[in-house]
Amino acid sequence: LGSGSGASVPGPQSPAPTLLAIIRKALSEEKRVSTKTSAADLVTETDHLVEGLIISELQKRFPSHRFIAEEAAAAGAKCVLTPSPTWIVDPIDGTCNFVHRFPTVAVSIGFAVNQELEFGVIYHCTEERLYTGRRGRGAFCNGQRLRVSGETDISKALVLTEIGPKRDPATLKLFLSNMERLLHAKAHGVRVIGSSTLALCHLASGAADAYYQFGLHCWDLAAATVIIREAGGIVMDTSGGPLDLMSCRVVAAGTREMATLIAQALQTINYGRDDEK
Ligand code: IPD
Structure with missing residues (x-):
């Protein structure tokens, strides 16, 4: 500490x-x-x-x-x-x-x-x-x-995400289109389990290869970020830059290669920032 x-x-x-x-x-x-x-x-x-x-x-x-x-x-x-x-x-x-x-x-x-x-x-x-x-x-x-997976290839990946709270047509279109992009990249599957923290724990356990989300909050991410990093994984911004806990968006993966590929595939969904609400 x-x-x-x-x-x-x-x-x-x-x-x-x-x-x-x-x-x-x-x-x-x-x-x-x-x-x-x-x-x-x-x-x-x-x-x-x-x-x-x-x-x-x-x-x-x-x-x-x-x-x-x-x-x-x-x-x-x-x-x-x-x-x-x-x-x-x-x-x-x-x-x-x-x-x-x-x-x-x-x-x-x-x-x-x-x-x-x-x-x-x-x-x-x-x-x-x-x-x-x-x-x-x-x-x-x-x-x-805990140890993350070492997978670097999207076509061999199990990817996790969460829908986020916004359900207006433009947001849903982007959400589905992001999922479609990963399926087109031949990901083995994209899962939504309804708890971002537990999905991130599955990633830390090596039971999934990547996680991404727009619309999660600092309280969804804080504990899981330490757990993933300590399990050897990467937690970063969807732009490919360093994680910003307040930015309401994240990509996490077992490897930097996987996190970067996922980040490059995504279109941004704007949820604002936790520290500006
Ligand atoms: C939510 C869940 C959900 C995710 C949301 C989170 P809550 O947390 O983790 O799966 O899509 O973005 O805010 O409201 O159940 O604590």
């Missing part, structure tokens, strides 16, 4: 049972669902409850630290990453899955100091898989070391 942050990466044990119990119980129940930026951008009372619990628990231990969190941002809090130790929290990633009881749902917590991502923790709530990554110390799933 950066000097004086006072925080340490959690071990391979599961997160607090109360948090998990809340998510698992709510997964099987009827939920009160609201929408945010679009009819496909969902939130439930459990997202709010879990975010509040995570932040209050962390605040007790690290009172001087800052937070960027999905539901606070939706309520108008500014997403600015300063040099201060900052926790970047997605209380339930895969909220649409959660609403439909589709069991691909995660909690994601990243931590940055001096604007550098230091560690990330992602918990797959139904499969009890804890993914962790700490800068310079490797990436693990339930204690087993």
Whole structure:
């Protein structure tokens, strides 16, 4: 960790049972669902409850630290990453899955100091898989070391993406056209699982060769970025330049060659920036 942050990466044990119990119980129940930026951008009372619990628990231990969190941002809090130790929290990633009881749902917590991502923790709530990554110390799933795939050829690749929240005709056209371009390049498949953080964990595990998305947020990316990098992978901007956590777009892959090929194939979908909302 950066000097004086006072925080340490959690071990391979599961997160607090109360948090998990809340998510698992709510997964099987009827939920009160609201929408945010679009009819496909969902939130439930459990997202709010879990975010509040995570932040209050962390605040007790690290009172001087800052937070960027999905539901606070939706309520108008500014997403600015300063040099201060900052926790970047997605209380339930895969909220649409959660609403439909589709069991691909995660909690994601990243931590940055001096604007550098230091560690990330992602918990797959139904499969009890804890993914962790700490800068310079490797990436693990339930204690087993993670390693990305070494594939460099799109025609041998399994590619993951997510649709993102915008559903206007122009955005959908670009989204489908990007998928079509990768299929024309003969990718073995393009998958959408409904949780960007868990898709990125599959990439870190070597179960897929690349990931790209327009319209994801810093809380979808922060923890996963450390995990992928520590598993030997590349996380970069869709322009081919360095990752910008606030830019709402990403390409990630097991190899730089693959990431570059995917980036070159994509047309940009503009979602603005997290730090300008
Ligand atoms: C969303 C999911 C979804 C992706 C969106 C994310 P949320 O996160 O990961 O798969 O398409 O871009 O924002 O809202 O479920 O936390």
